[in-house]
Amino acid sequence: MAAHGAEAGGRVTITEIARQAGVSVPTVSRVVNGRSDVSPGTRARVEDLLRRHGYRKRPNASASRPVLLDLVFNDLGSPWAVEIIRGVEEAAHAAGAGTVVSAIHGRSGDAREWTRNLRARASDGVILVTSAMNTLHEELQSLGVPLVVVDPAGSPAADVPTIGAANWSGGMAATEHLLALGHRRIGMIAGPSRLLCARARLDGYRAALEGSGIALDASLIVPGDFRPEAGFAGCNALLDLPEPPTAVFAASDQMALGAVEALRGRGLRAPEDMSVVGFDDLPEVRWSAPPLTTVRQPLADMGKLAVRTVLRLTRGEQPDSPRVELGTDLVVRASTAAPAERG
CATH class of the missing domain: 3.40.50.2300 (Response regulator)
Known part of the structure; x- marks a missing residue:
């Protein structure tokens, strides 16, 4: 099973590497992706296990292999989803990245199929807009894929950046x-x-x-x-x-x-x-x-910021803040007025 930025020798997952090293899956993911926020001793231990199990560094995205981002929803049928997609695709296009949009409809079978497809296409990062956060987070951790959650349903793990509204x-x-x-x-x-x-x-x-x-x-x-x-x-x-x-x-x-x-x-x-x-x-x-x-x-701005954040993660950088709330504004139109007198 391939980890993000590395290709497995077919024997263990990144979860097993974490178990053997006595560290968390996100820590192994940080080592695989070249992040600096890992102690030298832990880094050496994890890198030794990666070498022993035959992991090889994958080439970074380049002109011949542009960055590929996955955007996954619970449901694509709402205008709300369309606005987020618009923002994601605009920002991804500006960055020269490709996007794959999927829906899992809250079904575990669909989530497993999506994860298999994600592994096959070696996606560089994932933007998640679904309440099926816990199940997918565990799967993505095992793959070492950078993850950003938009409009979180609950409280994601501390290592997962989130973008929402006020x-x-x-x-x-x-x-x-x-x-x-x-x-x-x-x-x-x-x-x-x-x-x-x-x-x-x-x-x-x-x-x-x-x-x-x-x-x-x-x-x-x-x-x-x-x-x-x-x-x-x-x-x-x-x-x-x-x-x-x-x-x-x-x-x-x-x-x-x-x-x-x-x-x-x-x-x-x-x-x-x-x-x-x-x-x-x-x-x-x-x-x-x-x-x-x-x-x-x-909504569109939330999608754009999600792209910028996940791209930073793919480069081994940290977001400025792990939790971002964009402002909301009241827009007054014609559906509100003073209450009518009731007899």
Whole structure:
């Protein structure tokens, strides 16, 4: 099995080298990739094992062999993924690197097949945008492939650089906007609780209410999965409350569009009957009816920074910071207004 930057003699994996050397897999990977952040004694021990097991240094990427990066998602079907792909491909093209885009759909079989293909094409680095982080991280460690995680689902290993958005402050800004308009009963259609970004947006919503002295009403928080259908169902659930909210913050643009459609299905309108705020600022929401007030997260920029970071890792360099959060901005359009008087 080949490690990144080396070709195995067919007897052991980089995981076995780590076990024999009494060090971690990332430490072996750093030695293989020529990184300087390894003590001389440890480096000598690992290099001795690599020589004994027949590892040979692979040629570095050159004009004849450009850098190849893998970009892997859980699902490619959302406009959110398209924006990240756009940023990755733009930055990779500028750097003269090639990209391979894959989806594993949350299935272990697909993940194993992707790992086999990755090994076969000797990819130089991986950008991971999926909640299947733990399984794939272990596989990638065994191969010694540099890894960057975009929008992590949880807390990745300390040696894995991550790039995300300021989800907490974005959730707070969305809610504070509605509070400033005069809304006091504000619903929340939350994202999947297993995802760090969804939890942070919900926490921002809670913090804004607390900061305004408004008691949290758990009945105003409904679960969602970032898809339009969840926004539609969540908005209907909020409308069915004895005292419906006058505004709703949906944790994704797609759910916000579903909420607008739920209002339309009842003969209601945004913002006249309920204000709606989303999160993402996907291109389509600028032309929705009404144009959607939302929190912009810089998806394409996240993809570009991921490319720059993984390319540094392939050169044996360290990123300036292992954890990066790019800023979010409130974009006010026509889907929010002051609450209407209710008789």
